[in-house]
Amino acid sequence: MDEIIQASPAEWEALRVVWSLKQASSKEISDILLESQGWKNATTKTLLGRLVKKGYLQTEKDGNRFIYSATVSEQAGANKRADDLFSSICSKAVGTTLVEIIKSKDLSFADRDLILQALEVKDFVETVSCDCVAHDCETCSHN
Ligand SMILES: [Zn+2]
Structure with a gap:
């Protein structure tokens, strides 16, 4: 799908x-x-x-x-749900939100390895642009 x-x-x-x-x-x-x-x-x-x-x-x-x-796998469903969540917040707030999720959720050693591997191959950008309608959101004024 x-x-x-x-x-x-x-x-x-x-x-x-x-x-x-x-x-x-x-x-x-x-x-x-x-x-x-x-x-x-x-x-x-x-x-x-x-x-x-x-x-x-x-x-x-x-x-x-x-x-x-x-018709959808549980993982595909979870990905979609997470995508919905992150689509509904300012793109500048995604990083800190991910950190909060990592801090607050139970994760296994296998999860840690997956996260570290993902970070190793991830292409990072210098700055993430705000995608809020007003481009003057609370996240922006704090960064
Ligand atoms: Zn914003």
């Missing part, structure tokens, strides 16, 4: 259930989301319908029920 359409936080929650189950009926997904989020079956059904429409999920008929599976 080239263009992944934005999914809401609730839709991501439903997607995570499908990713962990690989494939599941709407009843299985509803039961889990009822327990973990307290969402009514109708809510989950709506979310699943939207995820199919957006192309994140596909359905297969199995007798009289539908089996859902993801």
Whole structure:
């Protein structure tokens, strides 16, 4: 899938259930989301319908029920979500935000190696330009 359409936080929650189950009926997904989020079956059904429409999920008929599976890998989904986040903040704030994420999240030694490798081959630029509408954002005035 080239263009992944934005999914809401609730839709991501439903997607995570499908990713962990690989494939599941709407009843299985509803039961889990009822327990973990307290969402009514109708809510989950709506979310699943939207995820199919957006192309994140596909359905297969199995007798009289539908089996859902993801069309996007969990990593591709995570990349998209992170991309959405970083697209919504000033490009000048991306570096410091990445640092905050590294500081606050649990990371393994393998993660550290991946991060160090990525830094080693990364092409850096002298300065990053602000991409805010006014070009006079809070981040800019602090840098
Ligand atoms: Zn800016």
